[in-house]
Amino acid sequence: MLSYETILTTCTYCGCGCGILLEVLDGRIIGTLPQKDHTITQGGLCIKGWNVHQFIYDQGRLKRPLVKRDGKFTETTWEEAIEEVATKLNRIKEEYGPDSICGLTSARCTNEENYIFQKWMRAVIGTNNVDHCARL
Amino acid sequence: MLDENIVSAILGLKLSHGHPIPFLFTKSSELGKWVFDESVRYPLTKILIKIAQKYPDQKIGVVVRGCDERSLIELFKNYQLQKDKVIAIGIPCSQDLANRCRCERPFPSEIEDGEFAKPVEDYSDIEEVEKLPEQERFLYWMSQFGKCIKCYGCRNICPACFCPSCTLEDENLIKPGGMPPEIPIFHLHKAYHMADRCIDCGLCEEACPMGIPVRRLYRKVKKAVKDLFGYIPGENEDEKGPLEFLGDGSYELPGTGK
Ligand code: SF4
Ligand code: SF4
Ligand code: SF4
Numbered sequence: 041m042l043s044y045e046t047i048l049t050t051c052t053y054c055g056c057g058c059g060i061l062l063e064v065l066d067g068r069i070i071g072t073l074p075q076k077d078h079t080i081t082q083g084g085l086c087i088k089g090w091n092v093h094q095f096i097y098d099q100g101r102l103k104r105p106l107v108k109r110d111g112k113f114t115e116t117t118w119e120e121a122i123e124e125v126a127t128k129l130n131r132i133k134e135e136y137g138p139d140s141i142c143g144l145t146s147a148r149c150t151n152e153e154n155y156i157f158q159k160w161m162r163a164v165i166g167t168n169n170v171d172h173c174a175r176l
Numbered sequence: 177m178l179d180e181n182i183v184s185a186i187l188g189l190k191l192s193h194g195h196p197i198p199f200l201f202t203k204s205s206e207l208g209k210w211v212f213d214e215s216v217r218y219p220l221t222k223i224l225i226k227i228a229q230k231y232p233d234q235k236i237g238v239v240v241r242g243c244d245e246r247s248l249i250e251l252f253k254n255y256q257l258q259k260d261k262v263i264a265i266g267i268p269c270s271q272d273l274a275n276r277c278r279c280e281r282p283f284p285s286e287i288e289d290g291e292f293a294k295p296v297e298d299y300s301d302i303e304e305v306e307k308l309p310e311q312e313r314f315l316y317w318m319s320q321f322g323k324c325i326k327c328y329g330c331r332n333i334c335p336a337c338f339c340p341s342c343t344l345e346d347e348n349l350i351k352p353g354g355m356p357p358e359i360p361i362f363h364l365h366k367a368y369h370m371a372d373r374c375i376d377c378g379l380c381e382e383a384c385p386m387g388i389p390v391r392r393l394y395r396k397v398k399k400a401v402k403d404l405f406g407y408i409p410g411e412n413e414d415e416k417g418p419l420e421f422l423g424d425g426s427y428e429l430p431g432t433g434k
Pocket of ligand 2: 330333334335336337370373374375376377378379380381391394
């Protein structure tokens with residue numbers, strides 16, 4: 041087979057978003073390198089960035105949404121999970137008003153995703169209660 | 177080389193979204209994306225170890241500058257790569273890069289194309305620190321080491337570092353858990369360990385997110401080894417490093433070459 045390539049991407053560990061290369065040997069990710077010519081990060085990474093490939097194949101990684109029923113987490117589909125969350129949010133909003141809901145977003149998402157999230161909180165839920173992990 | 181089956185693959189750089197990134201070319205049709213950009217330096221010989229570990233019987237070509245070739249010699253010596261399984265494709269560095277790197281050998285032994293740049297012997301970086309009074313020199317290094325965020329980038333990128341269990345993570349030598357790591361022990365350990373292996377490529381310093389002049393420290397130690405033992409790492413394949421007699425075990429590690 042013999043194939044080795046590197047994939048140019050962005051570290052997902054924190055909001056800095058350093059430029060990284062994932063090393064792929066025969067279709068399996070085996071390591072991370074810093075992107076040497078990244079305009080901002082210029083080939084530097086922190087210890088998390090250097091090891092960011094490690095969680096990809098981790099046994100404990102969640103790949104499906106889980107729903108808690110009778111005190112136990114069980115796997116479910118995205119449709120069901122979203123349905124469940126939407127129903128509950130709607131109920132809380134009707135019962136206690138939109139300001140009883142708060143949205144917490146993450147530095148591990150992109151700028152665009154965070155924008156959409158705050159828009160959704162304001163326009164759909166109807167509250168200004170939006171915050172971010174960097175401030176928690 | 178690929179078509180004539182001299183090598184099964186060539187490790188070099190390809191252009192991806194405008195950036196040169198490491199890639200293993202296995203077909204000549206892929207060579208259209210081949211680039212060489214001397215300002216973007218990746219540790220190709222170190223990457224080759226990972227590939228060779230899985231494919232010890234394949235003969236692979238690798239693009240090398242002067243420093244990469246020196247690292248190959250160290251890796252052969254230390255059984256991390258097998259000499260008869262590697263074909264070095266030599267590329268000389270420009271005079272400009274040689275000057276910036278203060279490189280004493282800015283070219284590999286054989287080059288495919290281009291001109292040899294003149295060797296640069298310039299230790300002004302070390303002299304600048306050496307002329308400081310002792311107390312000030314100590315403070316200079318301690319304030320530099322104090323910036324360390326223990327990313328291990330200087331070790332991870334180094335084409336002459338390969339031990340599976342690294343002294344920098346040995347809790348008997350360096351107290352674990354702190355930030356910055358225990359200084360100056362952390363940096364001195366690395367410097368001592370690299371004393372007869374460092375081929376002075378400067379990738380460590382380029383990888384340091386805190387701008388610590390680690391190469392300056394390694395150059396100082398390397399110079400001491402040269403002055404004391406007349407030994408220069410990466411020069412002679414048959415000459416073992418003078419620190420080997422200390423037998424810390426790292427030289428007996430089974431690599432692909434043994
Ligand atoms: S490498 Fe470190 S600093 Fe950079 S984005 Fe990843 S976690 Fe953040
Ligand atoms: S200059 Fe730095 S990266 Fe290069 S061989 Fe020496 S210690 Fe390793
Ligand atoms: S690269 Fe710099 S910050 Fe990272 S461990 Fe080495 S000296 Fe410390």
